[in-house]
Amino acid sequence: MTRIFKPDSGQTLEIQDEGGSAALTIETDGDIALTQNIYLAAGKGIYFDGGTTSANYLGGSDAYEEGTWEVALTTSGGGTIAVNTSFNMCSYIRIGNLVSCGGMIMTAGSTVGAAGTLKFSLPFAVASGSEWERYFAGSCNFYNVELGSTMWFIAQSIPGASVCHFTGMVNNSAYIELADTTIAAAGDRIGIGLQYITS
Amino acid sequence: MALTKQTIIDKAETVKVQDHYCIQIRERKQILEDGNEISASFQRYVLDPDADVSKITDPMVKAQFQAVMTDSVKANYQAFKEAQEAELT
Numbered sequence: 001m002t003r004i005f006k007p008d009s010g011q012t013l014e015i016q017d018e019g020g021s022a023a024l025t026i027e028t029d030g031d032i033a034l035t036q037n038i039y040l041a042a043g044k045g046i047y048f049d050g051g052t053t054s055a056n057y058l059g060g061s062d063a064y065e066e067g068t069w070e071v072a073l074t075t076s077g078g079g080t081i082a083v084n085t086s087f088n089m090c091s092y093i094r095i096g097n098l099v100s101c102g103g104m105i106m107t108a109g110s111t112v113g114a115a116g117t118l119k120f121s122l123p124f125a126v127a128s129g130s131e132w133e134r135y136f137a138g139s140c141n142f143y144n145v146e147l148g149s150t151m152w153f154i155a156q157s158i159p160g161a162s163v164c165h166f167t168g169m170v171n172n173s174a175y176i177e178l179a180d181t182t183i184a185a186a187g188d189r190i191g192i193g194l195q196y197i198t199s
Numbered sequence: 200m201a202l203t204k205q206t207i208i209d210k211a212e213t214v215k216v217q218d219h220y221c222i223q224i225r226e227r228k229q230i231l232e233d234g235n236e237i238s239a240s241f242q243r244y245v246l247d248p249d250a251d252v253s254k255i256t257d258p259m260v261k262a263q264f265q266a267v268m269t270d271s272v273k274a275n276y277q278a279f280k281e282a283q284e285a286e287l288t
Contacts, residue, residue: 061210067225067241076284092243117284123243128217160217160279162245199214 058096066093069123071105073190074163077114081184084108090192092123099124099198104141104191107184118176119163120190124198126157126164134159138194140166145188150174157196164194203231206242211260213267219276220267222246224260248276 007013007028015024017035025033040046045059068089073081083105090103101123127134138155147153152169153176166176184190210225223245230238246255248268255261 065225065241067243069243072244076280089242121245123245124223125214125216125221125245158283160219161283162221162247199216 062094062096064093064095067091067123068103069101069121071103072121073105073107073184074119074121075111075114075116076119077116079111079113079115081111081118082108084186087189090123094124094198097127097198098195100195102138102191102193104189107188107190108186110185116177117165119161119165120155120192121163122157122194122196125162126159127197127199128160132159134197136194136196138164138192138196140193141189141191143189145176145184145190147176148174155192155194157194164192164196201233203234205229205231208257208260211263213263217275217279219248219272219279221248222260222264222267248273249280 005013009028011028013026014022017023021035022033023035027033040059043060045057045063048056048058051057068091070088071083071090073083075081084107087104087106090101090105092099092101094100099122126136134157136157138157140153140155142153150168153166153174154169155164156167157164168174206226206228208224209227210223212223212225213220214223224243226242228240228242229236246260246264250264250268252261252264252268255264
């Protein structure tokens with residue numbers, strides 16, 4: 001059984017607060033106006049633009065989140081670089097599967113363990129892709145880090161991994177490699193700004 | 200009215216990426232008033248299959264890690280990393 005509330009055309013259905021002001025207004029053309037917040041139950045969300053699939057959906061526990069993460073520096077060879085625990089946090093905002101993150105950290109020592117490409121940990125794993133559509137490029141900056149002859153680097157998300165690495169801006173001309181002779185020492189700074197897709 | 204602060208792990212999500220899994224951990228730092236949360240912030244980290252299990256202090260997370268990170272998952276992750284390295288060079 002359906003109960004129908006049918007205002008005349010051009011009129012609205014209105015729920016008022018205790019002061020007599022409109023709190024919820026439903027217009028006959030379907031528009032809804034609210035003067036306060038919407039509280040969705042856990043796991044619920046919104047489908048946009050007439051869609052009914054995940055491609056148009058924003059909701060659930062992944063709808064919005066902001067926070068920090070503790071950065072770990074590693075090398076592809078399995079080495080690590082200690083990060084100063086007073087300057088090891090970066091921040092992120094996640095909206096749906098889009099992650100925007102960044103910040104700057106300070107190293108606390110040089111490389112321990114095997115050398116290799118420098119990896120900077122991320123707050124969420126990077127989604128994998130069928131082609132190269134998950135390789136997102138961002139910005140980075142370095143203070144005192146020995147970068148060799150390459151002047152310009154970008155931070156780049158790695159599909160399927162939970163880290164980014166740093167590659168030369170042109171033709172992937174170089175990756176930041178932590179060789180046996182360390183390029184980082186205590187007090188060096190590494191910053192990133194990166195947007196990428198997570199699962 | 201007593202204010203207290205505590206950190207809990209409120210999410211440990213197993214996520215499939217490529218042919219391996221990772222566990223995304225969310226810590227919730229809570230400010231409680233008489234046991235009721237009045238403020239919170241989040242801090243995250245990710246456990247890859249090659250994470251050092253001896254450094255996982257939370258028993259629930261450790262159990263989840265040991266259950267998910269089978270030899271097969273670890274082998275797939277190692278193959279993924281080697282493929283990544285090959286692509287870089």
